[in-house]
Amino acid sequence: MTTEAAVKANTVTTWMNEVAAAVGAESAHLTQLDAAIGDGDHGVNMERGFSAVEKALAGQNAELPPGRLLIIAGKTLVSTVGGASGPLWGAALRRAGRSLGDADSFDGAQLVAALQAAVDGVVELGAAAPGDKTMIDALVPAVDALRNGVDAGEPLEQALTAAADAADEGARATVPMQARKGRASYLGERSIGHQDPGATSSALIVRALERAVAQAG
Amino acid sequence: MTTEAAVKANTVTTWMNEVAAAVGAESAHLTQLDAAIGDGDHGVNMERGFSAVEKALAGQNAELPPGRLLIIAGKTLVSTVGGASGPLWGAALRRAGRSLGDADSFDGAQLVAALQAAVDGVVELGAAAPGDKTMIDALVPAVDALRNGVDAGEPLEQALTAAADAADEGARATVPMQARKGRASYLGERSIGHQDPGATSSALIVRALERAVAQAG
Amino acid sequence: MAVVPRTMKKLLNDPSAVVRESLAGLAAAHPDLVRYDAEAQFVARADAPVQGKVALVSGGGSGHEPLHGGFVGKGMLDAACPGEVFTSPVPDQILAATKAVDGGAGVIHIVKNYTGDVMNFKLAAEDAADDGIDVESVLIDDDVAVQDSLYTAGRRGVGATVLAEKIAGAAAERGDGAQSVAAVARRVNERARSFGIALSSCIPPASGKPIFDLPEGQMEVGIGIHGEPGRRREPLGSAHEIAELLVEPVVTDRPPADGAEVLVFLNGMGGTPQLELYLLYGEVDALLRERDLVPSRRLVGSYITSLEMAGASLTLLELDDELKELWDAPVHTPALRWGE
Amino acid sequence: MAVVPRTMKKLLNDPSAVVRESLAGLAAAHPDLVRYDAEAQFVARADAPVQGKVALVSGGGSGHEPLHGGFVGKGMLDAACPGEVFTSPVPDQILAATKAVDGGAGVIHIVKNYTGDVMNFKLAAEDAADDGIDVESVLIDDDVAVQDSLYTAGRRGVGATVLAEKIAGAAAERGDGAQSVAAVARRVNERARSFGIALSSCIPPASGKPIFDLPEGQMEVGIGIHGEPGRRREPLGSAHEIAELLVEPVVTDRPPADGAEVLVFLNGMGGTPQLELYLLYGEVDALLRERDLVPSRRLVGSYITSLEMAGASLTLLELDDELKELWDAPVHTPALRWGE
Numbered sequence A, B: 001m002t003t004e005a006a007v008k009a010n011t012v013t014t015w016m017n018e019v020a021a022a023v024g025a026e027s028a029h030l031t032q033l034d035a036a037i038g039d040g041d042h043g044v045n046m047e048r049g050f051s052a053v054e055k056a057l058a059g060q061n062a063e064l065p066p067g068r069l070l071i072i073a074g075k076t077l078v079s080t081v082g083g084a085s086g087p088l089w090g091a092a093l094r095r096a097g098r099s100l101g102d103a104d105s106f107d108g109a110q111l112v113a114a115l116q117a118a119v120d121g122v123v124e125l126g127a128a129a130p131g132d133k134t135m136i137d138a139l140v141p142a143v144d145a146l147r148n149g150v151d152a153g154e155p156l157e158q159a160l161t162a163a164a165d166a167a168d169e170g171a172r173a174t175v176p177m178q179a180r181k182g183r184a185s186y187l188g189e190r191s192i193g194h195q196d197p198g199a200t201s202s203a204l205i206v207r208a209l210e211r212a213v214a215q216a217g
Numbered sequence C, D: 001m002a003v004v005p006r007t008m009k010k011l012l013n014d015p016s017a018v019v020r021e022s023l024a025g026l027a028a029a030h031p032d033l034v035r036y037d038a039e040a041q042f043v044a045r046a047d048a049p050v051q052g053k054v055a056l057v058s059g060g061g062s063g064h065e066p067l068h069g070g071f072v073g074k075g076m077l078d079a080a081c082p083g084e085v086f087t088s089p090v091p092d093q094i095l096a097a098t099k100a101v102d103g104g105a106g107v108i109h110i111v112k113n114y115t116g117d118v119m120n121f122k123l124a125a126e127d128a129a130d131d132g133i134d135v136e137s138v139l140i141d142d143d144v145a146v147q148d149s150l151y152t153a154g155r156r157g158v159g160a161t162v163l164a165e166k167i168a169g170a171a172a173e174r175g176d177g178a179q180s181v182a183a184v185a186r187r188v189n190e191r192a193r194s195f196g197i198a199l200s201s202c203i204p205p206a207s208g209k210p211i212f213d214l215p216e217g218q219m220e221v222g223i224g225i226h227g228e229p230g231r232r233r234e235p236l237g238s239a240h241e242i243a244e245l246l247v248e249p250v251v252t253d254r255p256p257a258d259g260a261e262v263l264v265f266l267n268g269m270g271g272t273p274q275l276e277l278y279l280l281y282g283e284v285d286a287l288l289r290e291r292d293l294v295p296s297r298r299l300v301g302s303y304i305t306s307l308e309m310a311g312a313s314l315t316l317l318e319l320d321d322e323l324k325e326l327w328d329a330p331v332h333t334p335a336l337r338w339g340e
């Protein structure tokens, strides 16, 4: 499919289910990363939140537009995760949903706008800048890569593959950073040398979107 | 020297110093035995008590008869050890001291009588019988061996060597016993297979007496 | 019911149910003091809402018990919102608790300064405002192990939380208005400083594994309360040396006036026996007197913990007459109880 | 000052001074409640002797804190005599404490049934009699893990000690004579039974090593309070299973009347977090109600410990009206405090 072809509502549901599966599979690893520079709950938090999202979306009627589903997903995260990642991912998905509005499908450009809105929401709430060793360091490069691909007229899957790769790279790039936000910042220089758990789970979420869109196509 | 030859007051002081050195050297081992079937303090208890005795006797004038020194040693143990072994060894030495009275020396027969009085004191206070897996199981055979040797007219050192060997054997013989007295009895059958700490320290005390008399001779 | 991992030396059933089951037990043990809303997931004063009284709501991750649930009751908190172990509660719980204890005189949120706690309480306060309840939030950030700078999330809230909840609770109980209750809580936070060390890690029920391994003879210095490693590692010192290590940064960051009366809160992290904690208190007490400070109020015990972590934290609060009066006022909660 | 062995994760200075330094810290933390006689080595009520009041003296090895020093004060003990860690006190301490708190109305010794405690208190009572103080000794032996037979030293004194000290203390406070104070303490012992389990060993400061090693997934069942191994080892169970394991032997050994009101004392061994202890309480409470018992009084916390041992013990006391009244009476000690 090309960026012109539209992504349907059920792609959002597939995406969220893919995320639930991915964070479930990586839960122990995420928790271990969080134990090193945080409090060892990130995997459990994400798993709890996205399995709740999976349940919540399963109950929705198939007619709901993608934007609405993302708003429901975001509210569910806020209500079930807690910690820092709950409000942050909750804000991200709600903002993305609002940006998509009530359209019953979206194209690549709309997806770029939605994900940019998500990142803006995270920054507004958490005030993190690139380099602070947070989820931002995975999400910003991902959105940029996606935008470039879409602007260049690449097929959406291809652009999403680039975005997911950029997110992975961004997550790995947090290793040498000293944290300036969240719990890890309490460690000062001791936070250097560890990969940020939130950036790592963010990369999983972008990769899940790639899979979801591929399945839809 | 023969059993006729007399043992002097300073022999008691030497004995107590030898005990202090012996339980000090064996403290960790005694505590470890007590950890297995008790509460892991026997070595520390005996070390604390006999180093106090050493100090107490160092302060006494050389003229004091042996019996008096033993009474002081016993009182010192009661006042510094605590636990079960404090009152028990305190009673033992006080009874031995009373049995020797104010004589300024004693012979083998008097030593037998004094140690028998010590054992009787322990039994009166603790009501342990042979086979209960207590210090009694080292002391009773020791006194019997000493009596036999003395009655047979053996030299006192020789009789004391037999007594110390009997105490060692008696201590080893506690291994297969199930404890019926003291903390170890709480373990029921789990007390089987471990050597009793009090019997073990009792054997050290008899061995120290052998050395003290040998030095005097 | 999930089987407890055989390696986890803990008293629990399904690890994911530990918080809910523990709160149910708390309520069963103290029905005269608290009730547990398992639906909305908060603990409230048995007699809440108290009409006309300013209501105090706090909360945060679980694993710090008795904080916060053990401090619910007359003279302290009206409600506590416990999240999962070491995870901030969600706004829904906080909103439900806020509504449940609102006595019409306003509600104060006492929030420890952690990114997650701050965000979730903020969202709840916004929702409460929509429902016409005005919420005043008080941020606690007393941990001097963390510099308050652009390079961190700001100082953590630790021991001062307990003192602020007790003192503000007494102010609310005597009938102060929302603004002055919030003001006294903020005054406690401004006048209090804390520092902590750990001799061991703790074991969160979810993972069943220690968060960090501490080599023999080492201690973590400048820890928080989430089992996280501290600012640095040092060779384990004697109690005397550790007392100095705790007192020095606290009195340096905010030196009390010469001869000032202070409340000394020596807190156990959970796994440190009272035998050791009181021994350490003796050392701290002596060091403070050497510095011309008067420990006129003292709290020694494990009140804000990291599960079974071994270690201790010191919180020093410079007192004034009102703070003394409010500290001494009656309190009637599962974990703190005096007066009538 | 001896250096702490680098492997010992403890807050102390010279391991052989830990008890004395800890008692000094206790007195420094609670000068309004207790005083510490470092010379004679006992802790006494700040206002002792209370003329005309029957005096309660207890004691035993240290390492069980807050027992006994934390229970000295109005409405409970007049003095506590702490021995070295897990070692009975010596008669000299007990005699000195007995003399110091004697208010002319007689002195009660509350003695846990351990060979060493019994012998040392007996010698002290004899000496006190020589000095014209009549001492009444009350023996506590509530641990049903040990059969009371010719083949043991008799049942151990554990949790019932705390209840007997509180209830007899209240009786003495209200002016009962020595005989009736002793009688009510004995009634508590007769009507109380206990059973305990451990999930880990503890580390005595003297050796710095765990007393026993517990393989993963195992628990010690039928433990005492001296870090000693229990009667047997079993695979670690869920909190629900462990609750049953605690309740069953206690109600079997002495079945309370149907519908009886009971005081449920769920005790932590020291290293078990409150999160887990309250969870376990919920299970115990439910099991008791299933058996038609009414937990009308509850005490949940670490009150008679084995240093940092993880585990719990259950003590069940069948109440009557007088026991309820005496339990509810005011108490003012470092570790138990309610009423005025």
Ligand SMILES: Nc1ncnc2c1ncn2[C@@H]1O[C@H](COP(=O)(O)OP(=O)(O)O)[C@@H](O)[C@H]1O
Binding pocket: A034, A038, A039, A041, A042, A045, A046, A082, A083, A084, A085, A086, A088, A122, A125, A126, A127, A128, A133, A134, A135, A136, A181, A182, A183, A196, A197, A198, A199, C086, C087, C088, C115, C116, C117
């Ligand atoms: N201010 C912030 N802005 C953006 N992301 C943040 C911020 N603070 C924390 N995070 C992200 O949250 C992650 C931790 O999430 P989690 O462990 O679930 O919450 P908590 O830290 O409350 O335990 C961090 O790894 C980081 O990526």
Ligand SMILES: Nc1ncnc2c1ncn2[C@@H]1O[C@H](COP(=O)(O)OP(=O)(O)O)[C@@H](O)[C@H]1O
Binding pocket: B034, B038, B039, B041, B042, B045, B046, B082, B083, B084, B085, B086, B088, B122, B125, B126, B127, B128, B133, B134, B135, B136, B181, B182, B183, B196, B197, B198, B199, D086, D087, D088, D115, D116
């Ligand atoms: N009733 C008794 N009679 C004789 N010896 C006893 C009795 N009870 C205990 N013992 C001895 O005391 C020893 C334990 O001493 P110790 O560990 O110092 O005291 P505690 O058991 O109080 O910790 C046991 O090994 C046993 O030999």
Ligand SMILES: [Mg+2]
Binding pocket: A034, A038, A039, A040, A041, A042, A083
């Ligand atoms: Mg975390």
Ligand SMILES: [Mg+2]
Binding pocket: B034, B038, B039, B040, B041, B042, B083
């Ligand atoms: Mg012992």
Ligand SMILES: [Mg+2]
Binding pocket: A039, A041, A083, A084, C061, C086, C087, C088, C116
């Ligand atoms: Mg967290």
Ligand SMILES: [Mg+2]
Binding pocket: B039, B041, B083, B084, D061, D086, D087, D088, D116
């Ligand atoms: Mg002992």
